[in-house]
Every structure is written in C-alpha cells, then in structure tokens.
Amino acid sequence: LVTAVKFGEATITAKKAGFANGTKKISVVRPPVTATLHFEDATHYSADGWWSSASYGSERGPGATPIYAKDSASDGTCVAYFDVGDKETLKFTSNKAGKAELVVTMGNSSSFEDLSTVETVKFNNVAVNMAGVSYTADGEMGAYSFTGVSLGEVNLVNGENTLEFEFLASAPYLDDLQIYAATGTTI
Numbered sequence: 001l002v003t004a005v006k007f008g009e010a011t012i013t014a015k016k017a018g019f020a021n022g023t024k025k026i027s028v029v030r031p032p033v034t035a036t037l038h039f040e041d042a043t044h045y046s047a048d049g050w051w052s053s054a055s056y057g058s059e060r061g062p063g064a065t066p067i068y069a070k071d072s073a074s075d076g077t078c079v080a081y082f083d084v085g086d087k088e089t090l091k092f093t094s095n096k097a098g099k100a101e102l103v104v105t106m107g108n109s110s111s112f113e114d115l116s117t118v119e120t121v122k123f124n125n126v127a128v129n130m131a132g133v134s135y136t137a138d139g140e141m142g143a144y145s146f147t148g149v150s151l152g153e154v155n156l157v158n159g160e161n162t163l164e165f166e167f168l169a170s171a172p173y174l175d176d177l178q179i180y181a182a183t184g185t186t187i
Contacts, residue, residue, distance in 0.1 A: 002026060004028040005028075006028065007028050007029060007030065008027070008028060009025060009026070009027050009028075010025070010026055010028075011023055011024070011025045011026075012024050012025075012026065030101070030180050031180055031183075033178050033179070033180060034100070034179045034180055034181040034185055034187050035092070035178075035179045035181075035187030036074075036176050036177070036178050036179075037090060037092055037176065037177045037179070037187075038074075038075060038175070038176055038177075039078070039079040039088055039090060039174040039175065039176070039177065040067050040075075040077055040078075040079060041090070042079065042088045042089055042090040042091075042174075043087075043088070043089040043090075043091075044065050044066055044079070044086075044087075044088060045086060045087040045088075045089070046062075046066070046083070046085075046086050047083070047084060047085025047086055047087075048083070048085070049061070049062040050062065050083075051064055051065070051066040051080075051081035051082075051083075051086075052081055052083055053068075053080070053081050060081060066079050066080055066081040066082065066086070067079060067080075068080035068081065068173065070107065070146075070173070070175075072107065072144065072145045072146055073105075073107065073146055073173075073175045074105065074146070074175055074176050078107060078146070078173045078174060078175040079173060079174045079175075080173040080174075082167040082169075082170060082171045083167065083169070083170070084167065084168060084169060085166070085167070086166075086167045087164060087165065087166045087167070088164070088165045088174060089162060089163070089164045089165075090162070090163045090164075090177060091160055091161065091162050091163075092160075092161055092179075092187055093159060093160050093161065093187070094156045094157065094158060094159070094161055094181070094185055094186070094187055095158065095185065095186040096156070096158050096182075096184070096185050096186075097155070097156055097157050097158045098155075098156050098181060098182045098185060099153050099154070099155060099156070099181070099182065100153065100154055100155075100156045100179050100180060100181035100182075100185070101150060101151075101152065101153050101154075101179075101180040101181075102123070102128075102150070102151040102152070102154055102163065102177060102178075102179060102180075103148045103149065103150050103151070103177070103178040103179075103180065104148070104149050104151060104174060104175075104176070104177055104178075105146045105147065105148050105149075105174075105175040105176040105177075105178070106135045106146060106147060106148075106149050106172035106173060106174060106175065107144050107145065107146035107147065107172060107173045107175060108135065108137055108144065108171075108172040108173055109137055109144050110137055110170075111134070111135065111136045111137045112134060112135045112171065112172055113134045113136075114130070114131065114132065114133070114134055115130045115133045115134060115135065115149075115171075115172075116129075116130035116131050116133070117168070118167070118168060118169060118170075118171045118172075119165050119166060119167050119168060119171050120165070120166040120168065121151060121163070121164070121165055121166075122162075122163075122164045122166075123151075123154045123155075123161070123162070123163050123164075124154075124155070124157060124161055124162055125162070126154075126155075128151050128152065128154065129152070130151075133149060133150070133151065133152075134149075135147065135149050135172045146173075146175045146176075148178065149172075156181060156185070163177065
C-alpha cells in the first residue's frame with residue numbers, strides 16, 4: 001500500500017532473507033488539468049487609480065489596466081504593475097463541490113521567498129495559507145519565464161467560486177490559473 005505525499009518519483013525496495021530483492025519505481029503526478037483561466041479576464045482594482053512600473057519608469061493611469069505584453073506568458077500577456085492595495089478578482093463556476101488544487105503561473109525577475117509577505121490570497125472569502133509558498137525567478141530582467149506555483153488544495157463550491165489576490169507591495173506577475181479538480185468537474 002503506497003500513499004502519495006508529494007509530487008515526484010520514489011523507489012520502493014522489499015527485502016527478505018532467502019528471496020530476491022524486489023524494487024518498484026513509482027511516480028506521483030498531477031491529474032490532467034481541469035481548466036486553465038487567464039488573469040487578464042479577472043476584475044482589476046487599483047487602490048490609488050494608477051498601475052505603476054517603477055523598474056521601467058512608466059505608469060498607467062486611471063482607466064488603464066495592468067495588462068502587460070510578455071512573450072514568455074502563455075498567451076503573450078500577463079497581469080502586472082501591482083502596488084499596495086491593488087486587487088485581482090477571478091471568478092469561475094463549477095458544476096460540483098469538491099477539492100481542487102490551484103496552481104498560479106507567475107513570473108518576475110525577482111524571487112519572492114514567502115508570498116505571505118507579498119500578498120493576501122482568498123478563495124471563496126477564506127484566506128489561503130501562503131506561508132512557505134514561494135516564487136523563484138529563473139532569468140534576467142525581461143527574459144524570465146513563467147512558473148506554476150501551487151496555492152494548495154481548496155474547497156470548490158457548486159456554483160460561483162472567487163479567487164482574490166490583494167497586494168501588499170510589488171509582487172510576481174500573474175498569468176494563468178490552472179485548476180486540478182476531481183474527474184467529472186466542469187469549470
């Protein structure tokens with residue numbers, strides 16, 4: 001009997017005197033993705049009415065959006081320019097209640113070792129524990145790629161679900177939300 005603890009590979013070896021050893025390699029992987037949603041489709045809220053990009057010396061004013069062209073994003077754009085009090089609210093529906101893993105594709109040229117110091121995340125108005133959740137940059141300014149960061153398991157409701165990011169400071173850019181839910185769930 002094998003219980004999965006985390007994603008990856010493991011080799012199990014059985015030994016008994018007088019018998020040949022037996023080994024079995026197992027892999028723990030995510031199921032196929034149930035749905036991929038884009039943060040460009042979220043509701044964008046800027047606390048001061050501006051979206052800023054200090055590193056590039058530019059600002060987007062009231063009425064603009066925080067959408068940023070980025071070749072390494074899945075569809076060529078992502079959501080960026082976050083500052084204190086800014087929010088991204090992404091809503092979707094599910095045809096059944098159940099457990100699901102949320103994986104957010106993030107990118108930046110800086111690493112964020114503990115996202116709990118960067119943003120508050122709520123799912124269906126319940127705080128997601130971000131302690132230990134981190135984003136590690138893997139490239140130079142302007143050349144980085146996007147990486148999936150797991151927010152862990154949440155409880156889907158049958159009907160409308162809401163994922164909200166509220167930013168406390170500069171943060172990784174948001175690209176996609178991948179939802180891994182039980183078989184038969186429609187997002």
